[in-house]
Amino acid sequence: MKSGLPHTQVLCIYQDATGFIWTGTMGGGVAKFNGSSFKNYDLEQGLTNSIVRAITQDSSGRMWFGTMGGGLFYLHNDSVYPFKDSTIDNTVYSLFTDAKGQVLVGHASGITLIDKMKAKPFPEKIPTYAVTHIMGDAKNNVWFNYNDTYGIYNYSEEKLTKIDSSVGFTKNTVLFCYQDLEGIIWAGTADGLYSFSSESEHPHIKFHGKLEGIPEAFTFEITEDRFGNLIIGTAKDGFIRWNKKTNKKVFINHNNGTLADNIFRAIKDREGNVWLSPYGDGLSKFNDALFTRYSTKEGITNRIVSGIVTQGDSTWISTANGIFLGIDGKYKQQFSEQISTAITAIYKDIDNKIWFTGEKQIGYFKNGKTVNLDPTHSKIKAGKGISGDSKGNIYINTWGDGIWKYTDQLIPFSTPENIITSYTYNVTIDSKDNLWISSFGYGAIKMEGKKIKTFSPSEGLLSDKVFTVVEGKNEIMYLGTNGGGLAILQHDKWIRNITKADGLLHNSIVSIYVDDNNIWCGSVKGLDKITMQPNGKFIIQNYTKWEGFDAECMLSSIAKSKTGELLIGSDEGLIIYHPEEDFPLKIIPGVIITAVALDYGETDYTKYCSSSNEINGLPIDLVLPSTVKRISFTFEGVGMNYANELSYSYRLKGLDDKFSPPIFSSEITFHDLAAGIYTFEVVAKIHGISSTTATYTFEILKPFWKTWWFISSVVLLSILIIILFFRWRTASLRNAKNLLEKTVRVRTSELRTQKEIVEEKNKEILDSITYAKRIQSAILPPNKVVKEYLKESFIIYKPKDIVAGDFYWMEHKNGKILFAVADCTGHGVPGAMVSVVCNNALNRSVREHGLTDPGKILDKSREIVVQEFEKSDQEVQDGMDIALCSLSFESPLEGRERGVILQYAGAHNPLWIIRNGELLETKGDKQPIGKFENVVPFTTHTFELQENDIIYIFSDGYVDQFGGEKGKKFKTKSFRELLLEICSNPMEEQKILIEKAFDAWKGSNDQVDDVCVIGVRI
Template identity: 20%
Template sequence: MLNHFIIILYLFCTSDSISQTPPYYHYTSSEGLASSQVYEMMQDREGYIWFATANGVSRFDGHKFTNYSTKDGLNTNSIICLTEGNKGEIYFGNEKEGFNIFDNGKIRKYSYQTEQNHIIIGMLTDGDKLYSYYDNNLSKVTKDNTLNLLGNLFYPDSIRINKMLKILDNTFLAATSKGMYKFENQKFEKIIITGLEQQEIFWICSDWENNILLGAKGKIYEVKDNSVVRTIEVDLFENNNVIRVMKDIKENIWFTIMNKGFYFIQSGTDIITDAGRKVGLVNKLVNNFLEDTEGNIWVSTYGEGVYCLNNLYLNNYSQKDGLSNNKVTAIEMDQTGRMLVGTLDGLNVLENNRFTEILNKNSSIWDYMYIFSIKCMNASIFVCCTNKNPYGKLSESMYENDKIFSFRSSSFCITKDNKFITGGWENNIYIYNYPPTSDQKSLIYIIGDSNMNNKIHCIYEDVRNNLWFGTDAGLCKISNGLKTYFPDNEILDATIKCITEDRQNRIWFAGDKGRSNYSLNDSLITNLSRFDEYDLSSSNVLSVDKYNRLWVGTMNGLYILDKDSIRVLNTQTGLPTKEILSLFYDTAKNTMWVGSSGGLSSIDINEFDKSKILPVNVRLKNIKADDSVYSFKENIIFEPDINNIHLDFTF
């Protein structure tokens, strides 16, 4: 007989089939950061990430913060900047209290002196020398802790140093209030960069190929071999001073404007995306970027802590971006590469990261529109929706150079022999010759030969010209005019919501009771209501990528099935919601577009496949039993008479 029981808590759970990484992590003092006011950050050669804060220094090991303060040897807790020496030592620049060095696991004094108690704004090392700068002054500390106050090397000019960058031994570049300077042989010299106009430069950094990026008023410059090779115009606000800029290894550009959050320019474009808005940093002061060795982007702020952006393969759009409604029910791409997005309330065009809602000139028709499906063909857009037209009637309008055919229907298909088929709610379909007109149509019933309450969810033509109809009453196949039903199949005799075809001539069906596939080669049917422990019932939509992986959108997330493995995307991996309603695969860009009840998302599959599947990081916050609170230092043993045990945890 057991006299007690033991609760064993595994805080780190690993699965090969599911990633639990959110779109970003947000760390503040509540999560262990020394202070939410962060001045600078860096990653050392051992992989630790260091943060200079208003309340000491924090070192992050990927799981937890270790904090250092005056109790550990700092001259002061207000640390403005930090840098790494050539032997792995870390230098800290203190507010008006000189410098410290972290070496061999301990902090010691490096120098108490700074000139006239000024706050240094930056540091860099050159061999055994430590340089610091502020305003128009430069100081040098040698390994014997001797401080050499170099003073104003611009005298008699008054020039402010904004940022310095080491490019060679004994050689630095300086971004200043009067343009670009080189520091060499203990003096500054004005340099001319071809294509760079005379102006204040707020920031300088190098990319992974040692090219130079400059932040200026309303512009970002890329410099190679002392010439500007690219200029990006930044015209967002009255004050467009680009005070921080970084180019990551994927050649995306990140920048910030004073008190205006931060922004993102995707590689290969000049389109500016307000990335700060997506994490709640609107009108906030972002002061630094860092790309760590795993490709995560870190963003530090004054007062809001730090953000670690991962899952950079994923972009989300919502009504905040101009989408007419967050419930995205249909996605298509037109011949020019624009994304057409159907929602619970209208049709949208996504172009250059901006949504435009398409409005028909006849507002009485488009007063309310639930979009079921969208197709593009021959510069025409076909919209299957719930407009005010009678069933079977087509309305025509224009958007720019495209014709829009809208019609009241629940589904439709354009066949290879130019037949236009629409499905409705009463067990019926209409067949038109292409281009469709309301006067030329024939009526066919799907289940049986009469009218009944049976919605046609989807219509699909396979490579062998068979027509498949997914309905509330089950699946129907029409081949050479002959109808085939599947009454003995549990999945296919129930509601079927989506049909697609893979690269092995298998037709896939998704519905209320799971998934099934039909082989065109041998007519074999295979049912899959579950995959391992995953319940794939309530499937809404299917798509197949170029690797022949099946993407299954359900009300519980997005599942990617590849032979015997599975990956899951949901809110914990960055999607705005787990309710997936529509999918569209862009073969040329290898991008999966995902429509959900929370908006539109795009997944860069090339980057997605490179991403790591991380373990669930569960953090136990509290254990209570009756009126007692327990610590986590050892296994906890509860006697049989203990009741009301509560575990409080986060992940």
């Protein structure tokens, strides 16, 4: 009842298809068990009688309950309802669901069948008496018996057969029958156990009585465990575990396992566990025979077993109430007069002598008496552990008084280097006689002669508190720590730690035993078996209450018997592990969906579904409006093994195709789901094993604005609006078009008139500019004059517009050929006007003033230009940049041939001479021909030219032209490279190449300035 069972007397046990265990009780109604907790159904849930004798589940999943006086009930939507029919007596003894899905109700007046919630009589005439048990065999035949002298009935192929004393029963009072896996029918009667073959039409009944070691008394229940052993429940001898292959029978009763000796009911669940109802002691699960617990019933009067020593066939144990000696499973306290206090440790030395220590105790047994080595209790106040080496030295660990050593007398044991060891647990002597001290706060201390080494967190351990040290194979040392799990060392080097994260039950290991390839670790949570693999990996098997080990292990209290059983000291007595019974528990979890809730817990589904499931009450064909923002699912898992580790994974198909990571909550809520059809799926998991999937499908409707009719209406309305708008717009456009056409006609007429005026003006202007070009062309030197004086030469002249600001000039005076390239301010008409003024200034300087020196010509030209522009009321800053050359053919100097003299003066524009593939540059003065501050005379530069020297003068229009791939200026550097590349060509070819290079560079770009280039070869 402490676990939640509503009553201590269980009258029936049943497992449903999902895996839940249902119990009917003597006054607490029905209890459903999921492996860890109970849910009860009693008067508040709808029962009218709390004594429930029978339970079954029909083919649709509905649970049925038979009561002693209240009639028959069924479960619907988690509430209990009565099933009323006049043919069913109010006292129901048994329930069974046959292969056809019919529920057979055994009651005080016989059997009634329920098929699809309708009652009908049993097809054969049977005695109208209380049918106390009904079962089905492997061939779907029905067997039933009465609580009186009617024997057993078999209903097979619409034929009823009676089996009673006429074929072998001593008495006809059959209480229970069961068919085993081999097809044998076993019958429990008032006088014992019977069996017969179900295959025989005239069976031979065999009685199993005292000659076979079976009590000849009431036998209530029969089943089999997962190994095929027969479990026989008796009225006063507990239950019998009968191995039919070996014929070994083990009685399990209040002396060695059960709480009571009257076993009223027993079943095997689908995971292989056997469930029992000891009369008046609730519900018990039988965990096979893997562990046996010895305590008071076996003579051990104290349940705290602190130490174990085996001596041949005998076992010595120390407890909190002295020392006990066990022979053949029976224990008797030893030397109770001399030893009455708590003994914490026991040890067998090399001479087979038994030593002990504890509270104010240290001694050994000799000649049937105890020898106390500290009779005044002045040395050992709290003994913790005791051990010895191969030389016969005994070491006693204490809690607060350090370590004591006994050889001939009891003396304090000191460690080298004065390591403080006041609080220690044990001393272990390894195969090389080295001492290992398990200490509190200093880890493990190894003493190898006078050398000392400590093993603590700095060496790899996870704790500096070590409970115990045990040596295994190949000098491997296993250290059980307080909080750091198991540490493994070899040859004084840390190898690894094994902790709870790896699968241990707990990180505090208080006892260790090593056998074969296993390391056994005891903790307060139970027992672990670590099996090492050849590849260095390991497998951990836990032993807890689920396997039958429901106790806490004690410090260094573990040993192995002569016959191979592991002996474990615990706080619940001496526990014996039987390796031949060690088979993994079967795990079959189950899960059901118990509830669906909407926003804020709403569960009124009537407006959203067609109906509800008659078993669990869940809505069928649930269709939810889009206004529902939340939907929650509650589910319940079941597992009879490791139920405390049960978890869930879920997914909502339609939202996510993957199952969630494990969760431990049994409820999940989904928010703001879009319209669609969804299926909620959930599985229960234990140790990675999944249950079958529980599913629930529902639909969420689209909001009305997403429905086809609303969308269609909106589309039609939109089309209508578009049509009306289009018509209105067309009419508006038509009116606007008419108005526009009228306006356009008026404006067109006006524009035509204005266009004619503009065209006339443009024509006049163009004619004027064209005429100006003729005038400008007239002042330029004719080609024949140029060729007359400069035979090997070229002139490139490219105005940006019709007329230009650039011009070239030539004059012959006093045997000198004067020529220039000028760049006047601006281009087009303004530049052309300036060029006329500047051209006139050059002519006057030469013709009127007779000047031939280029520098003086430029000085005079500047004077004339400034005078001309100063005649205006406005200040005029215009002028020109120029490169002016003078060529003269003079008499040769002494000893030289006749030479060519070149004089040059420039305003900004340079002179280039290419001689023998090298370009010589002479820069002009940094002042223009025009108004300028800080005026200085222009400089005349004189050169003696050589044959094939080439003179180049030019304006800046060529090098300033934008173009190329990146739209940049051509630049002086590129022009220099071009001239050097083509200088060996004839002058006319050079002209063509220079023009092509300019056009290629300019490409589709506009010409930015006037271009003028003159080249002369000597």
